[in-house]
Amino acid sequence: MSQPPSDLDLKRKKKRKIIIAVSAAAVVLVLVATALILYFTTCLFGNHDFSPADCEHPEICSRCEETRGEPLGHDWKAADCKTPKTCTVCGATEGSVADHKWKEADCLNPRTCTVCGEVEGVPLGHIWVDATCQHPKTCSVCQATEGEPLEHTWIEGADCQTPKTCSVCGEQSTEMGEHDWQPANYQQPETCSVCQETNGTPLMPSFVANNQEVLAIEDYVSAPYTTICYEDQSLTTTGTVNVITYGVGEITGLPDPPEGYDWYVAGWNIEFFDDNAQEYGAWYDWQYMDYYDYDLFTETFNPGQYDTIDFSVNYNGEIFDQCRIVADTITNEWENDILTFRQNISVLLPIGYDGFVMAFYNKGLTNNDSGLSGFDLLDADSVVYRFGAMKFPGDDS
Ligand SMILES: [Zn+2]
Ligand SMILES: [Zn+2]
Ligand SMILES: [Zn+2]
Ligand SMILES: [Zn+2]
Ligand SMILES: [Zn+2]
Numbered sequence: 001m002s003q004p005p006s007d008l009d010l011k012r013k014k015k016r017k018i019i020i021a022v023s024a025a026a027v028v029l030v031l032v033a034t035a036l037i038l039y040f041t042t043c044l045f046g047n048h049d050f051s052p053a054d055c056e057h058p059e060i061c062s063r064c065e066e067t068r069g070e071p072l073g074h075d076w077k078a079a080d081c082k083t084p085k086t087c088t089v090c091g092a093t094e095g096s097v098a099d100h101k102w103k104e105a106d107c108l109n110p111r112t113c114t115v116c117g118e119v120e121g122v123p124l125g126h127i128w129v130d131a132t133c134q135h136p137k138t139c140s141v142c143q144a145t146e147g148e149p150l151e152h153t154w155i156e157g158a159d160c161q162t163p164k165t166c167s168v169c170g171e172q173s174t175e176m177g178e179h180d181w182q183p184a185n186y187q188q189p190e191t192c193s194v195c196q197e198t199n200g201t202p203l204m205p206s207f208v209a210n211n212q213e214v215l216a217i218e219d220y221v222s223a224p225y226t227t228i229c230y231e232d233q234s235l236t237t238t239g240t241v242n243v244i245t246y247g248v249g250e251i252t253g254l255p256d257p258p259e260g261y262d263w264y265v266a267g268w269n270i271e272f273f274d275d276n277a278q279e280y281g282a283w284y285d286w287q288y289m290d291y292y293d294y295d296l297f298t299e300t301f302n303p304g305q306y307d308t309i310d311f312s313v314n315y316n317g318e319i320f321d322q323c324r325i326v327a328d329t330i331t332n333e334w335e336n337d338i339l340t341f342r343q344n345i346s347v348l349l350p351i352g353y354d355g356f357v358m359a360f361y362n363k364g365l366t367n368n369d370s371g372l373s374g375f376d377l378l379d380a381d382s383v384v385y386r387f388g389a390m391k392f393p394g395d396d397s
């Protein structure tokens with residue numbers, strides 16, 4: 001029998017459906033919630049939560065403490081005198097500090113740790129080597145220098161042709177040494193003995209100083225000569241002096257000259273022929289002189305035996321004291337109204353010397369005054385010959 005459902009039945013059916021629906025929803029909810037809780041509180045789904053590895057630990061799961069991989073290990077920096085062995089990553093240390101790293105002391109610094117700068121002791125100080133002309137004072141260890149090199153020590157004796165040389169280093173100067181000046185003499189000005197450079201002029205000869213002219217005997221010049229008459233000394237006569245012979249070298253009959261000397265031999269005559277001479281004769285006189293150093297000549301003039309006279313001359317600055325005059329006897333004779341005197345002399349002189357002088361003067365000048373000097377007796381009446389070098393044919397001078 002079927003009868004339409006009652007209201008009550010309908011209500012019951014509806015209520016059952018609702019209950020079933022609510023229950024199913026609740027179950028689902030519970031299942032979902034449970035799953036979520038499990039997910040977040042456990043690693044059941046393989047969802048580990050690893051923290052990163054460090055020096056000492058591998059990766060570790062924060063929930064289940066499961067690990068993965070290996071610890072990274074420390075990155076050690078070696079110990080030094082300030083810090084023990086230390087990990088640069090985590091700062092972990094191991095052991096104690098190391099010894100200092102010493103750098104040994106030197107000239108300027110004490111023993112010093114290159115790491116921390118700690119010092120020990122004092123600097124050694126430089127070991128100085130004395131300065132030389134090439135190097136200043138220098139430390140033999142570090143080569144430090146102080147001051148300047150010394151002056152060179154020039155060797156004595158460098159001359160004007162030789163550069164100065166240092167006795168220490170052998171360096172040669174750009175400067176030459178000094179001239180070796182030899183004093184002026186009558187033949188040469190002040191002269192360097194090394195290079196022959198000269199300075200100034202020779203000494204002035206006495207004859208130049210007295211403004212007295214001379215004849216060169218080697219020119220064989222005849223000259224007028226005036227002197228007093230022998231028998232009336234208020235009168236004068238004028239004759240002629242003639243050079244007859246003149247020679248230099250070894251002379252027959254005379255001893256060999258000493259080393260450095262020559263014999264100079266001269267002969268002359270004097271002829272008088274004027275009226276006064278015819279009537280009253282002639283009285284002549286002469287003197288020996290020196291062209292260059294008249295004072296030396298007169299000071300050393302020393303008459304000896306047998307008509308010899310010793311004297312000295314100054315030649316090239318050297319005193320020659322073995323000079324000697326040897327005079328022959330004077331002769332005189334009248335021949336064809338001419339009164340002729342003749343004389344020869346031989347003179348030892350230094351080889352090459354050209355200063356010996358033979359002077360004929362007016363005898364009247366000495367009559368009242370014997371204290372006159374040689375130059376006082378020379379005037380326009382005089383004839384003065386200077387002995388010089390021999391001239392030979394072809395000589396230019
Ligand atoms: Zn885990
Ligand atoms: Zn570490
Ligand atoms: Zn240190
Ligand atoms: Zn040093
Ligand atoms: Zn030097």
Ligand SMILES: [Zn+2]
Binds near residue numbers: 195
């Ligand atoms: Zn010189």
